[in-house]
Amino acid sequence: MAVDLVDDVALKDEAATQVSPRHRTQGLSPARKVWRYVAMPLFLTIVLVGFYLYISGQELDTIEARQLTRPIIQGRLTEHIYVSAISTFFVVLLAVPLGIFATRPSLQRFTPGIIGLGNFGQAIPSLGMLTIINLFALTVTWLPSTGTVPAVLALVAYSTLPILRNTMVGLRQVDPNLLEAGRGMGLSNFQVLRKIEMPLAVPVVLAGVRTALVINIGTAALVFLYGAGGLGTLIFQGFQLRREPILLTGAVLTATLALLVDYLAGLVEEWLTPRGI
Amino acid sequence: MTDVENSDVMIELEDLTKMYPGQPVPAVDHVNMRIPRGEIVVLVGPSGCGKTTTMKMVNRLIEPTSGRIVLDGEDVTKVNANQLRRRIGYVIQQIGLFPHQTIKQNIATVPKVLGWDKDRIDHRVDELLRTVGMDPEEFRDRYPKELSGGQRQRVGVARAMSVDPDVMLMDEPFGAIDPITRERLQNEFLRVQAEIRKTIIFVTHDIDEAIKMGDRIAILQEQSHIAQFAPPEEILTAPANDFVADFIGSGASLKRLNLTRIRDIQLHADAPVVDVNDDITTARQRLRDSDWTALLVVDAERRPQRWLRPTDLKRPSADLHQGGLPVDATVEPQATLADALNEMIISNAGCVVVTDGRGAYQGVADIDTIMASIRAMRAQVDEYYRAAKLLDIEGEVAV
Numbered sequence: 313m314a315v316d317l318v319d320d321v322a323l324k325d326e327a328a329t330q331v332s333p334r335h336r337t338q339g340l341s342p343a344r345k346v347w348r349y350v351a352m353p354l355f356l357t358i359v360l361v362g363f364y365l366y367i368s369g370q371e372l373d374t375i376e377a378r379q380l381t382r383p384i385i386q387g388r389l390t391e392h393i394y395v396s397a398i399s400t401f402f403v404v405l406l407a408v409p410l411g412i413f414a415t416r417p418s419l420q421r422f423t424p425g426i427i428g429l430g431n432f433g434q435a436i437p438s439l440g441m442l443t444i445i446n447l448f449a450l451t452v453t454w455l456p457s458t459g460t461v462p463a464v465l466a467l468v469a470y471s472t473l474p475i476l477r478n479t480m481v482g483l484r485q486v487d488p489n490l491l492e493a494g495r496g497m498g499l500s501n502f503q504v505l506r507k508i509e510m511p512l513a514v515p516v517v518l519a520g521v522r523t524a525l526v527i528n529i530g531t532a533a534l535v536f537l538y539g540a541g542g543l544g545t546l547i548f549q550g551f552q553l554r555r556e557p558i559l560l561t562g563a564v565l566t567a568t569l570a571l572l573v574d575y576l577a578g579l580v581e582e583w584l585t586p587r588g589i
Numbered sequence: 590m591t592d593v594e595n596s597d598v599m600i601e602l603e604d605l606t607k608m609y610p611g612q613p614v615p616a617v618d619h620v621n622m623r624i625p626r627g628e629i630v631v632l633v634g635p636s637g638c639g640k641t642t643t644m645k646m647v648n649r650l651i652e653p654t655s656g657r658i659v660l661d662g663e664d665v666t667k668v669n670a671n672q673l674r675r676r677i678g679y680v681i682q683q684i685g686l687f688p689h690q691t692i693k694q695n696i697a698t699v700p701k702v703l704g705w706d707k708d709r710i711d712h713r714v715d716e717l718l719r720t721v722g723m724d725p726e727e728f729r730d731r732y733p734k735e736l737s738g739g740q741r742q743r744v745g746v747a748r749a750m751s752v753d754p755d756v757m758l759m760d761e762p763f764g765a766i767d768p769i770t771r772e773r774l775q776n777e778f779l780r781v782q783a784e785i786r787k788t789i790i791f792v793t794h795d796i797d798e799a800i801k802m803g804d805r806i807a808i809l810q811e812q813s814h815i816a817q818f819a820p821p822e823e824i825l826t827a828p829a830n831d832f833v834a835d836f837i838g839s840g841a842s843l844k845r846l847n848l849t850r851i852r853d854i855q856l857h858a859d860a861p862v863v864d865v866n867d868d869i870t871t872a873r874q875r876l877r878d879s880d881w882t883a884l885l886v887v888d889a890e891r892r893p894q895r896w897l898r899p900t901d902l903k904r905p906s907a908d909l910h911q912g913g914l915p916v917d918a919t920v921e922p923q924a925t926l927a928d929a930l931n932e933m934i935i936s937n938a939g940c941v942v943v944t945d946g947r948g949a950y951q952g953v954a955d956i957d958t959i960m961a962s963i964r965a966m967r968a969q970v971d972e973y974y975r976a977a978k979l980l981d982i983e984g985e986v987a988v
Contacts, residue, residue, distance in 0.1 A: 493685025496650055496758075497699050497748070498675030507698070511689045586689035588732030 352575040356568055363564050367557055379549060379558050389565060391541035395460060396528040396573075399467035403524055407472045408517065411479025412505065427480075430473035438531045442466045446538070463535035470531055471524040478520025482513030515585045522577040529570040533562075543569070598659075599626040599788040600647065600756060605656035607642055617642050618812035619656070625805075626755075627786040633799040634809030634816075634836070640792050643813045644758050647790060648677045661755065675699055678749030678757035678787070682764040684741050686733035686748070692718070693729040696748045703752060717747040720781060739770040746778065750785070759791045763798065769935075772928050775801060779923050780946065796837055800825065801847045801925055808833050821848055826969075845966050846959075851929055851943055852922035854962050856952030860885055865894060865909050872909060873902050885916070885942065891949040893919060893942045919944050922951065926959050933959075 533544035550559025817829035918936030940955035
């Protein structure tokens with residue numbers, strides 16, 4: 313019998329295994345990879361050193377010299393970081409469960425209300441929020457109306473929305489087929505949430521946390537109004553006393569802090585994002 | 590409808606009905622079906638006929654409005670749904686591998702929930718990967734996106750088999766895969782099934798796939814009404830009504846190519862074969878002694894390597910280790926004639942080499958082999974129609 317051999321080899325092999333980059337940084341050249349991590353700290357260092365040299369070159373009068381000392385600046389900075397950190401901690405504790413709650417199919421009827429609450433928080437100007445919280449605290453006897461407590465309350469109310477929204481978006485964007493696969497193999501609703509939905513929502517949720525952090529650092533510049541200190545004190549004093557170096561110090565440090573925290577949060581986000589997605 | 594012996598029923602659906610609120614008619618209306626142990630039952634029908642809904646009621650991803658599901662003699666209509674699902678393997682078209690977990694973690698999902706220890710899980714994962722033809726060393730720590738579509742599908746099947754369920758539900762499992770890979774996966778799956786003998790409910794809209802995969806086929810009309818429930822041969826030769834005949838479409842005899850497997854036909858066993866380590870004079874002698882125009886070279890494990898033509902052998906530098914044309918068309922004994930024909934058409938040689946499960950040479954099939962089989966089938970069909978006609982005439986005579 314005849315075996316008709318034709319000199320062309322048909323393409324019929326199963327598609328070659330495609331190996332896509334595991335991490336966002338893979339595939340970049342080593343130099344660019346390093347640059348990605350180094351650029352922001354480098355920039356911030358240049359700004360701070362430049363600003364330090366600028367202030368050192370100024371003739372400071374007594375008022376300025378009294379304010380711009382290391383213990384005072386350090387104290388303000390610590391207060392600022394403290395208030396921002398505490399309020400971010402509480403807002404995560406509040407908004408992530410709320411977001412999970414709002415996306416459960418059986419609780420969908422609460423979703424508009426929850427979103428509305430978050431929107432309300434962010435729609436009010438930050439100064440207005442501080443006033444509302446202050447008035448609220450004045451009417452509630454067990455709540456102090458000045459200091460860290462109302463400050464944290466105001467920041468939490470103001471930064472709930474980004475985390476809430478991102479948690480909801482993060483959970484909703486999970487491929488419904490994965491949920492069906494999970495339920496189909498007999499995982500309970502809670503196991504599906506813990507093993508599938510949450511890990512896959514992590515990047516989006518973390519992006520929300522990052523936004524909330526930056527918002528909190530910005531808004532914490534106003535908590536001096538409660539007597540909770542922070543870098544806003546320097547800005548306000550500099551403004552009232554018409555002492556530009558003081559005002560600038562407060563403003564530059566606030567901005568630098570926000571950028572630095574955003575950068576660090578980005579690193580954490582990358583580190584916590586599950587491999588494979 | 591072919592009924593099934595009582596003793597051998599694995600899944601029994603009794604008056605299973607799904608009514609969605611606000612819909613005038615039920616999506617699935619009083620389905621009764623007995624599914625024998627160890628068989629693949631294919632639910633096939635036009636889209637919207639309720640086949641997927643029917644299947645999903647078996648593991649209660651969709652809760653039936655009324656009716657009963659009996660699994661291996663036990664009424665499971667009201668038992669804990671999560672525990673029920675852990676006893677039933679589930680494969681969906683989109684596969685649904687968890688992208689943030691490695692292949693091993695994916696397969697180990699249910700064993701972990703059931704609290705298996707680490708050694709048992711490791712052992713089971715490797716065993717399953719080998720069952721679906723993947724090297725555990727290479728694949729167990731990969732992520733789903735690092736696999737091709739066909740490999741993902743294999744892992745999906747392995748995951749569904751993780752706790753060795755007696756029953757598996759497969760919802761268009763090969764639907765999203767290119768035709769050539771699909772055919773291979775189908776054959777592979779039939780090979781695996783021949784060993785594991787699971788009871789499988791398989792949903793598809795593709796009648797050819799149904800004919801190939803099913804031990805029995807249920808052709809469904811709207812609301813999951815069963816038009817015919819029978820083995821594929823019977824559906825092709827004796828469609829119960831016009832709906833079934835229309836659904837099978839034209840070329841029912843051509844479709845029967847999907848019914849006959851390579852192992853059932855007479856192969857050419859006289860092809861000249863040499864071991865790659867034989868010397869070249871033996872090879873030349875073998876080819877001369879046969880009436881073939883090419884010689885098949887196999888390796889030490891008798892796996893086909895290449896076809897060598899007289900011109901390839903004539904050259905003084907001729908070598909059995911190189912030259913000629915690689916053997917690219919191979920099928921396993923459980924492949925259907927349609928698969929073989931397909932391979933033949935796209936291959937560089939006008940024939941396919943048949944190999945066993947381990948890849949060793951068994952024989953050669955060509956267009957003549959398949960033609961002979963088609964002729965035999967035609968004869969059968971003609972006989973059937975003659976028989977049917979005779980019956981009609983007798984019936985009239987009786988009246």
